[in-house]
Structure formats: structure tokens, C-alpha cells
Amino acid sequence: MIKKLLSALFLFAAIAAAQPEPTAVAIRNAKIVTVSGPVIANGTVVLRDGLIESVGENVSPPADAMVIDGEGLTVYPGLIDALSTWGIPAAPPAGRGGTAAPPEPHSWGPEDRPATTSWIKAADLIQPNDRRFESAREAGFTTAAVFPTRGIFGGQGSLIDLGGPKIADMVVVPSLGQYIAMHTMPPGAGFPVALMGVIAYVRQIYLDADYYTMLKAAYDRDPRGMKRPEYDRALEGVLESKRILLPANRWVEVERMVRFGAELKQPTILYGMREGFDARSVDHLKGKNTPVLVSLKWPEPPRDADPDDVDTLQVLEDRAKAPTAPAVLQQAGIPFAFYSDGIDQTRDLDRAVKKAIDNGLSRDAAVRALTLSAAEIYGVADRLGSIEKGKIANLVVTRGEIFDDRTKVEMVFIDGIKHTPAPPAAGRGRVATENRK
Amino acid sequence: MRTRLLLGILAVAALHAQVTVIKNATIMTEGAKGTMKGSILVRDGKIAEIGDVMVPEGATVIDANGQWVIPGIIDCHTHIAVDGNMNESSVSVSSMVNVKDVINPEDISIYRALAGGVTVGNVLHGSANSIGGQTVVIKMRWGQDADGLIFQGAKPGLKFALGENPKRSGNPQPGSNGPLRYPATRMGVEDTIREALNQAVAYKAEWDKYDAAVQAGQHPLPPRKDLKLEALKEVLEGKRYVHAHCYRADEILMLLRIADDYHFKIRTLQHVMEGYKVAKEIVASGAGASTFSDWFGYKMEVFDAIPYNAAIMHDKGVLVSLNSDSENGELMGRLNTEAAKAIKYGGLSREDALAMVTINPAKQLGVDDRVGSIEVGKDADIVIYDKDPLSEFAKVQKVLIDGHKYFDRDQDISGRKAMEAEKEKLLEMEKQDQPPARRGGAQ
Numbered sequence: 001m002i003k004k005l006l007s008a009l010f011l012f013a014a015i016a017a018a019q020p021e022p023t024a025v026a027i028r029n030a031k032i033v034t035v036s037g038p039v040i041a042n043g044t045v046v047l048r049d050g051l052i053e054s055v056g057e058n059v060s061p062p063a064d065a066m067v068i069d070g071e072g073l074t075v076y077p078g079l080i081d082a083l084s085t086w087g088i089p090a091a092p093p094a095g096r097g098g099t100a101a102p103p104e105p106h107s108w109g110p111e112d113r114p115a116t117t118s119w120i121k122a123a124d125l126i127q128p129n130d131r132r133f134e135s136a137r138e139a140g141f142t143t144a145a146v147f148p149t150r151g152i153f154g155g156q157g158s159l160i161d162l163g164g165p166k167i168a169d170m171v172v173v174p175s176l177g178q179y180i181a182m183h184t185m186p187p188g189a190g191f192p193v194a195l196m197g198v199i200a201y202v203r204q205i206y207l208d209a210d211y212y213t214m215l216k217a218a219y220d221r222d223p224r225g226m227k228r229p230e231y232d233r234a235l236e237g238v239l240e241s242k243r244i245l246l247p248a249n250r251w252v253e254v255e256r257m258v259r260f261g262a263e264l265k266q267p268t269i270l271y272g273m274r275e276g277f278d279a280r281s282v283d284h285l286k287g288k289n290t291p292v293l294v295s296l297k298w299p300e301p302p303r304d305a306d307p308d309d310v311d312t313l314q315v316l317e318d319r320a321k322a323p324t325a326p327a328v329l330q331q332a333g334i335p336f337a338f339y340s341d342g343i344d345q346t347r348d349l350d351r352a353v354k355k356a357i358d359n360g361l362s363r364d365a366a367v368r369a370l371t372l373s374a375a376e377i378y379g380v381a382d383r384l385g386s387i388e389k390g391k392i393a394n395l396v397v398t399r400g401e402i403f404d405d406r407t408k409v410e411m412v413f414i415d416g417i418k419h420t421p422a423p424p425a426a427g428r429g430r431v432a433t434e435n436r437k
Numbered sequence: 438m439r440t441r442l443l444l445g446i447l448a449v450a451a452l453h454a455q456v457t458v459i460k461n462a463t464i465m466t467e468g469a470k471g472t473m474k475g476s477i478l479v480r481d482g483k484i485a486e487i488g489d490v491m492v493p494e495g496a497t498v499i500d501a502n503g504q505w506v507i508p509g510i511i512d513c514h515t516h517i518a519v520d521g522n523m524n525e526s527s528v529s530v531s532s533m534v535n536v537k538d539v540i541n542p543e544d545i546s547i548y549r550a551l552a553g554g555v556t557v558g559n560v561l562h563g564s565a566n567s568i569g570g571q572t573v574v575i576k577m578r579w580g581q582d583a584d585g586l587i588f589q590g591a592k593p594g595l596k597f598a599l600g601e602n603p604k605r606s607g608n609p610q611p612g613s614n615g616p617l618r619y620p621a622t623r624m625g626v627e628d629t630i631r632e633a634l635n636q637a638v639a640y641k642a643e644w645d646k647y648d649a650a651v652q653a654g655q656h657p658l659p660p661r662k663d664l665k666l667e668a669l670k671e672v673l674e675g676k677r678y679v680h681a682h683c684y685r686a687d688e689i690l691m692l693l694r695i696a697d698d699y700h701f702k703i704r705t706l707q708h709v710m711e712g713y714k715v716a717k718e719i720v721a722s723g724a725g726a727s728t729f730s731d732w733f734g735y736k737m738e739v740f741d742a743i744p745y746n747a748a749i750m751h752d753k754g755v756l757v758s759l760n761s762d763s764e765n766g767e768l769m770g771r772l773n774t775e776a777a778k779a780i781k782y783g784g785l786s787r788e789d790a791l792a793m794v795t796i797n798p799a800k801q802l803g804v805d806d807r808v809g810s811i812e813v814g815k816d817a818d819i820v821i822y823d824k825d826p827l828s829e830f831a832k833v834q835k836v837l838i839d840g841h842k843y844f845d846r847d848q849d850i851s852g853r854k855a856m857e858a859e860k861e862k863l864l865e866m867e868k869q870d871q872p873p874a875r876r877g878g879a880q
Contacts, residue, residue, distance in 0.1 A: 106615060106616055107527070108527075108528060109528055109533075109665070110533065110664075110665075182521075184521070184522070185527065187614070187615070188614040188615025189615060190527045190528075190615065191525070191527040191528050191531075192525060192527060192534075193522055193524075193525060193526060193527045194521050194522035194523070194524060194525040194526075194534065194539075195520050195521025195522065195538075195539050196519075196521065196522075196525060196534040196535060196536060196538050196539045196562075196570060197522075197525040197527070197531065197533075197534050199534075199535075199538040199539065200525075200533040200534040200535065200538070200664055201533075203664060204533065204663075204664050207661075207662045207664070208661070211659075211661050211662065214658070214659075215658070218658060250543070252520070252541055252542060252543055252582070252583065255582050255583055255584065256538070256539075256583065259584070260538075280582060284582070301867060310860075310864070313856060313859060313860045313863070314543070316860060316863035316864065316867065317859075317863060319863075319867065320863050320866060320867070
């Protein structure tokens, strides 16, 4: 018993520490799904110094490489969570505990910059030892676009590799863009309390940002005789962001936010897309150059609902059809990627992707949405998203086809470092139990 | 070639589809022709002919023999189709917010209103603030997207509010924990409006100075654009209507004095329950009045409301409309009988009564060149009733907007079964998707 316990613990430690590997790794005899090119039925991929050194049918492993026999294995690019909160510490619980953040000052209008932290970057918040990284890796995720999501202007997202151990090793792109939510202030906290107030506030911020830019430029040209522009961190943060993320679940919101993004003259990504299946969503997205992020948290009937409460036809339809959105978007040629939306358990992530496949999305399209499409949406397809020479060595290696019930993730490589999933959850549970005894 | 032929056929078909004739109805035109028997020819969304009409080949014919036709009903004060809170109640001056940004084309209230013969609505911000939000006029084009609902060309508005509602947030309320908002009195409401207008005057002066300098070929730095003051600047420039919620005679006069002082017009006084006391002054100001038929006593400032208000103001020469103030489309769907009450209370003619929900609100919204009556050249916004529309037994049969049929009672009734079946199907599917109930207890 003790031996079993020890070996389990050792395995744990091995994963947590991800001990140094030889600088070169070669996986040979494997099926390689490059995503950017044709599938290689039997080939080799070589990783060195965190990058993909070579990939192909006729590549032979270098002499100094640690060689992995890929017989029966399939290699995919590492999966990307296109809008994540993994790594960001949960907000301290509100209430009497005394640890809650102090309440925000009362806001009397846009000039008080309510619910705005546009200047913060996810990379500066992330805790590299977050446990969610481990379960994400087990599901094949190697990369996440992590965003601070509190308030209206949540802050700037960072693209991170889920390896670690230090944040410095993880950050791929420190600033991806600004996360915006249609968040109203709690009662008594001031402006804005209405959706139209939030929209007016966001509109005013972008007007102010333009004005700020102009004033600063004028001051830089000739400061003499001119009052210096007042420093505004909210505007600095907005101006640092090269794109914005706007929420849109209903087709009505798709229409509204596509128009709003164009009005703000910002490259826009929509997130949510519960009604992405609706032809009207597609109509408003077509030809607009607005990619979308589809939440993997499919709508479900409320638990413990009053059996006498029957949902409206629209709610029922949304629940039934939401998982078909990816297939519909794929058909319509709308660029899309997936995001975890709070899901952080390995099995739940697997199941959620599987549900889109069960609802008409091809496996290839699902893989692409989780890899190259996500990279393209964030403008990082030159370094991530496919198995190509020179790209970052992020891979997921499975036995069987990915997103299949019987498939197991054998290992993932993040920046060329191998991470091996822990044994099945049941085993871990037993260890934990025995530990307590 | 084949494609072109096909396109040709389609084009012809489309052309024919755009002609509709409503035959042999009793028409309350609310225009110069009064009430008459006859037919209406609709072409390309406009009313083309009224009277004895030749039916062109391929036209869609609606036989309205024994039925009644009126212009689409216009509600000068509604809160339907708004996503989220209709009040940005955190501040006393919220002119930066715009109802147009949050129009929800899926709100079932639109369909309810439509089924009650309403084709146009003035969607207003709520009355929590001395100066509320920007407003928008929509057509009830049920099924279209938000952009498709907007009544293009109708002038936008701004909501003002006087009296109990805007001062309430200045007084302690049970359950609210934030700091109190100024104002807490009617005097404070006046001060709040004047202060905002003072700011707008200064803002406008800044921009006028800038525009003049640019005109003169100079390159000054522009002033900062402020959305709150921008809307008020438009009011001062006459580019935006003011729709002012008010009840008492004293505060009505107060607002008219403010408008005088700042050289703009109040477009409509909304609710205006004591309007009958100051009708002469309202006429002199040029403001319209949009009131309720027979509401009274639902709060302190409504105790002097009388059901004769609309008729008295009308007789004194005020342009009067009756509105629903509806959030859910319920009363909005019965504005025809609200109009009929003006016959009971005040003895208005049938036409004058119906005008209070058709041509009068059209004038108040500045869209009477487009809608509000059945006259040649106007938008084909038409309601067909089975009976006299001023009777509470009348039911709307069909509603046309821009010549397109947006409501059909028969289709609605026959379609209900299919919707029920669809719902049943989805519920059944969901039941089967549920994992089997968890086994309880030890195994």
C-alpha cells in the first residue's frame, strides 16, 4: 500500500515539477495532424529548444534527441483556450470576512471611469501554480488567451503557454486586447445601472481616448504655453489594446455589437454566441471581418427548477440548438474559436467539445477551431496553432482520435517540454483518501 | 441567359407582390376625406389611391367588405422593446444614454402592440431623472432586426421628467444603500435642468467658437466631445425634441419658462395630467400634450387628474394625443378604446377621438408627412378591424406597415398549434437528454 502511495506521489511530483528534458525530442512513426497542411499518416516531428525543428514523413530523429515511438499515437498542435480565466485568482469572497476588496467608489458618470481596470494585464495577475492549468493540460490545452474579466473594461488579455513554472516562461503575448463586458453597477454604486448606460460609457471612453491621443500629440509637438494633458490610466489601457472583445449571446446582441464595434473603429471579436446557430447571427457576421468565440458552456436546464415553470419556446430552442452553432458558423465561413467559459475540469472540457462534434461539427473543424483558428483570430498564427517548422513546440499527443470517448491524452508538449497527465481521476481520489487516514 | 430569365421572372413577381388592394372597407382616413366607404391601393409601401380603385393585375387583394380600416395607431409614449433597465437612474442628468442602442426586436410587446393596431411607437427613457436619455421612434416591423425597426427620418428626442419621480432618488428609499442623489425637491428638479442647460450653453459656445475658427482657416484644438452635453446641445439647436414627463400645473409652467429662457421648444408634455388647468399657456408655448385617457390618483401628484383632460385641452386648441406608457404592450394594444373614451368624456367627434392615437401623435413626433392618416403618398401603415374600431368588441384582423403585412389574426391563430407542437418536441428531447436520476444512498 505504501509503495503504491509513494509511486503515486512521485508521479504527482513529476508532473508538478516537469523536470528538465533533453533539449531535443523526436516523435516518430506517429500520425501527425498539422492543421495547416495535410495529415501525415506516418511521420516524425522534431522539437528543439522549445520550437518545432522539423516535421514530415521523411524526417529522421537527430542523434541527440530523446526519441518517442509514436506507434498508434496521433500528434496535434496544442489546444488553445481562446478566452480563459485560468491562472487568475478568484475574487476574494464578499461579505463579512474582511478580506473582500474595498467597495468601488461611487460613480457619478463616465468621468469616474466606473468598473474599469483597462490598464491591467492578465500576465501580471496569473499565478503559475494555478491547479486549473493541470486539468487543462490533461485535456490537451497548451495555451490560453487569459483575460481579466471583472467590470466593464476588465483589462488586457495575455496569451500564455500553460507550462510554467515561472510566468516569465509562460507569456507568449503580454497584451492581446481589451475585454469589455456589458456590466452594470450593483444597486447604490452609481453609474451605469442600465445597459444603455454601459454602452454610452464605452462610447465616451473611445471618444475620450481619441481626444487624449490628439492632446498628447499636440503637447509633444510644442509643450510651451499648453497645459499638459491630464494622465488617465483608463485611456492609456484602452489605447494599449489592439482589439476589443465584446459580448454577444443572442442574435440581437450580435447585431448590436457588430455595429458597436464598427462605430468604435476597433478590431472586434465577439464572445458568447449562444445563438450563433441563428441565421440572423450569421447574416450580421458575414463579410464583417468579426471573428467570434463560442462558449463551451452550453446552456442547460436550470437545476432544481420548479417543475411547473416551463421555459419559453425561445429558451428551449436556444438550449437545443446552441451546440449546433459551431457547425453553422463553419458552414457560413465565419472564423470562430472555442473558449472554456469557466469550465476547468478535464472531462468537462472534453465533453463540451465532443458535444459540438455530435451536433454536426467535423472533428477536423473542431481541431482547427481549437488551434489555428484561435491563433489566427489573435494574430499569432505565425508562432502557434499548427505543426510547422519554426513554430512554438506546443503539441498534444493522443492515443486514438482526439475528442473521442475512448481517447486518452498521452502527453502534451509545451514550449518543447513534455508534460504527462496524471493517472485517471479515480486513482488520484484514492490516494487522497488514503492520505487522510 | 437562363439566370437572367429567372431574375426577370423574379423581378416581375416582386413587382406584383408590392401592389395590394384593400377592397370595400369603411375607412376612417383621419385625413381630408374623413370617413368613407371604398378601397385603398398600396404600391411600393405607399398609399397610391383611395376610393374607387381598379385592381391591377397580379395585385394582392384583401377583401374588407363589412370591415373597418384606420391608419396605423401611433403611441407617443412607450417603453417596450428596451433591453435592460429603461432608466439610467444613477444620475439626475443621463442625456448620454440612448434608447436606440438597446432596442430589442425580439420583445414580444412589439407583437402585442402590433396585434392591437399600433404601427409606430415613441420609445422613451424612463422618468427617474430630471433629464433622462435619448429616445427613438420605431415601427412595429415584427421579425426585423433592431435596425429594421427604426423609423428612419423621425427626429430623435430627449426625455425630461418633473415631479415625484426624479426627486424620489434624492430622498431616502427603503432598500437603497448608495449616497442620495440631488435633487430631492421640485425646486431642485428645476435647478438640475437649468444647471445642465447652462453647461450645454457653454459647451455649445465652445464648439461654435471652434467651428467659426475652422471656417476662418485656423487650426485650433477642438473641444472635448461630451455625449451628455452633445444631446442637450442638439436640443438647444432644435435638432432634438424634448418629451417632458410632467403632472402638475405649476411644474408645467416652470418647464415652459425654462424653455423660454433657453430659447428652445418643448415638443410634447407627457402625462400632463393638470394640463386642463393651463391649456392656454400650453397652446401659447406650441407644445403638444400626450396624456392618459382616464387614469387618476395613483400617486399624490395625480390627484387632480380628470378624464376630461384630453377633451378640454383639445377644445382649447392644444394638440393632444393619448398614450399607453406601456412596458409590456398590454395597454398599448388597446389604444383604440383609449381614444374612444374621449367621446364619453368630453364629447369629441369620432374622428377627433381617433386622431388622438393617429394623426395627432404623428404631428407631435414630426412624422405626419409620412404616417398618421390614410392619404395618398403616405406610408401604407394600415389597420383592418372586423368592427367599428372605437368599439371594445372590435378585433384587429390585419396590420400593414409600409405595405407589408406584419400581423394577420387568422395566421396567428392557425400558427399557434405548430408552435405548441414545437415546444412539446423540444421539451421531450430535453427530457430524454437528461441523465437518469441519481441513485440515492449507499449501493
